[in-house]
Amino acid sequence: MPGPDVTTAVYERTPPVWTGPGAPGRYFDLLHNLVTRAIKQRYKRSVLGFAWTMLNPLLTMVILSVVFSAVFGTLVPNYPLFVIIGLLAWNLFSLGSSQGLASVVDSGSLIRKVAVPKEMFPLAAVGANLVNFVFSLAPLLLMIFVMRVDITWAVLWVPYGVLLISLFTLGVALALATLNVFFRDVRYFYEAALLAWFYGTPIFYPIDVLSPNARMILQWNPMYVLVEVFRTPVYAGTAPNFWTVIVATVEAVGMAAIGWKIFRRHQARFVDYI
Amino acid sequence: MPHDSALTRIAVDGLSVRYDLQLERVISVREYAIRRLRGERFPTQTLWPLRDISFRVQAGESFGIVGRNGAGKSTLLKVIAGIVPPTMGRVEVRGNLSPLLELGAGFDMELTGRENIQLYGTLLGLRRRHLRDRIDAIADFAELTAFIDVPLKNYSSGMVARLAFAIATDSDPEILLVDEVLSVGDAPFQRKCEARLASFQERGVTVILVTHSLDLLLETCTRALLLEPGMPCVVGSAQEISTRYAERTGT
Numbered sequence: 016m017p018g019p020d021v022t023t024a025v026y027e028r029t030p031p032v033w034t035g036p037g038a039p040g041r042y043f044d045l046l047h048n049l050v051t052r053a054i055k056q057r058y059k060r061s062v063l064g065f066a067w068t069m070l071n072p073l074l075t076m077v078i079l080s081v082v083f084s085a086v087f088g089t090l091v092p093n094y095p096l097f098v099i100i101g102l103l104a105w106n107l108f109s110l111g112s113s114q115g116l117a118s119v120v121d122s123g124s125l126i127r128k129v130a131v132p133k134e135m136f137p138l139a140a141v142g143a144n145l146v147n148f149v150f151s152l153a154p155l156l157l158m159i160f161v162m163r164v165d166i167t168w169a170v171l172w173v174p175y176g177v178l179l180i181s182l183f184t185l186g187v188a189l190a191l192a193t194l195n196v197f198f199r200d201v202r203y204f205y206e207a208a209l210l211a212w213f214y215g216t217p218i219f220y221p222i223d224v225l226s227p228n229a230r231m232i233l234q235w236n237p238m239y240v241l242v243e244v245f246r247t248p249v250y251a252g253t254a255p256n257f258w259t260v261i262v263a264t265v266e267a268v269g270m271a272a273i274g275w276k277i278f279r280r281h282q283a284r285f286v287d288y289i
Numbered sequence: 290m291p292h293d294s295a296l297t298r299i300a301v302d303g304l305s306v307r308y309d310l311q312l313e314r315v316i317s318v319r320e321y322a323i324r325r326l327r328g329e330r331f332p333t334q335t336l337w338p339l340r341d342i343s344f345r346v347q348a349g350e351s352f353g354i355v356g357r358n359g360a361g362k363s364t365l366l367k368v369i370a371g372i373v374p375p376t377m378g379r380v381e382v383r384g385n386l387s388p389l390l391e392l393g394a395g396f397d398m399e400l401t402g403r404e405n406i407q408l409y410g411t412l413l414g415l416r417r418r419h420l421r422d423r424i425d426a427i428a429d430f431a432e433l434t435a436f437i438d439v440p441l442k443n444y445s446s447g448m449v450a451r452l453a454f455a456i457a458t459d460s461d462p463e464i465l466l467v468d469e470v471l472s473v474g475d476a477p478f479q480r481k482c483e484a485r486l487a488s489f490q491e492r493g494v495t496v497i498l499v500t501h502s503l504d505l506l507l508e509t510c511t512r513a514l515l516l517e518p519g520m521p522c523v524v525g526s527a528q529e530i531s532t533r534y535a536e537r538t539g540t
Contacts, residue, residue: 033414037416040416041411041414041415041416044411044415044416044417045411045412045414047411047417048407048408048411048417049408052397052400052404052408055400055404056399059399124394125394125395125412126372127372127394128372128390128391128394128395129372129388129391129394129395129412129413130370130371130372130388131395131412197316198316198317198318198321199316199317200316200317200318200319201318204318283374286372286373286374287308287309
């Protein structure tokens with residue numbers, strides 16, 4: 016009889032990697048180290064290093080503000096602030112999902128040689144961008160200070176918004192990472208799709224400028240509500256609309272569940288295709 | 290650590306593994322869509338590197354796997370290690386398993402030795418805390434204490450292999466999978482590896498060894514499995530298996 020400390024793994028069709036009472040800690044430690052590595056890799060190569068995380072959204076914001084202030088500046092008070100909040104949310108999603116997409120194929124040699132839980136790679140890509148996102152809040156705080164915007168209790172919604180965006184991003188990353196194992200051009204399709212998606216999400220324009228028909232279509236863009244949950248508490252200082260929160264929660268949790276399902280169903284075959 | 294000798298550590302029942310090799314690999318959505326529209330097929334060639342393999346390994350036993358190149362030895366180890374899923378049959382592994390296959394596959398050449406101990410260790414399922422406490426001992430065993438903060442890209446291949454062996458054997462495994470990695474490093478380091486392996490055996494660790502060397506098989510293993518392409522697998526004492534293998538290969 017195996018004692019209670021004996022970890023038993025039964026491999027039938029899908030090999031479980033780590034089981035037993037110590038497993039959650041092992042997964043957590045691996046995730047921690049993979050995220051640390053991703054962050055180190057990102058900053059080792061650039062001269063500006065860490066400062067770049069904070070400069071990048073600021074620069075994009077400046078460009079978008081200069082270009083679009085004339086159009087949207089009168090409609091949207093504190094337009095630069097509006098833009099940077101949306102941008103930070105968008106970057107969390109777009110960088111996390113596109114790096115997550117590539118993460119499994121990029122770790123191919125590892126997956127063929129070590130019994131590693133494969134979902135850790137997309138998870139680490141999203142996690143690294145989440146850490147990055149936290150640092151990129153510094154320019155946002157700077158803007159809030161410079162523009163003298165009041166912070167209200169509604170700001171407590173921010174972590175929830177970030178959680179939802181991360182969950183949605185993870186779901187997309189898991190689904191696309193799976194597809195990318197079988198078809199290597201998925202990442203090029205996705206790059207193009209992301210660009211269209213960016214323009215189809217109210218990041219640098221308010222939804223009011225759209226025609227009623229366009230607004231109807233926008234209801235089907237999950238990123239619209241997800242950005243709202245994060246933006247409203249900071250930008251307007253009020254809690255996000257109740258239904259917006261409900262829809263965003265359903266979409267984020269739903270996408271995470273779908274992505275997870277797709278990934279788990281196909282992951283056993285990855286080793287043959289990588 | 291107690292090792293119950295009556296315990297079955299590894300049970301393999303009717304294991305078969307099939308590889309579907311796509312003859313012409315379709316790796317883009319575009320190509321896939323075009324060929325689908327044209328009604329073309331995607332020819333695959335089916336390979337069975339392992340067919341109907343069954344054996345059991347008891348706790349504390351040293352079990353050898355022999356066979357010629359292409360007989361499926363590496364595939365079998367990969368299935369036991371949980372890298373390749375069984376197509377049919379069942380594999381049960383009881384206890385912590387430490388694989389010494391493809392040493393250093395998880396290394397990141399840009400990172401230092403110290404950072405790689407952390408990364409590779411957690412890839413193998415070791416805890417960060419444990420690794421932090423063990424870094425000095427691991428570096429010492431690998432004879433790399435002076436180079437532990439140097440990026441791996443500046444290591445020689447022997448140094449990399451030594452570090453990998455030191456990390457992989459630093460955990461307290463109950464099962465050790467060994468794929469002829471004892472040819473790591475120079476002669477003194479090889480002796481160190483063999484000594485560490487022997488100490489594992491003395492402590493009752495179950496060892497599964499894949500080898501071409503019948504001398505090593507007879508020296509380390511009590512029982513063994515012979516794999517031959519297209520033939521049923523044979524399990525027997527190390528002596529029997531080595532005789533049989535020698536007959537088959539005509540040596």
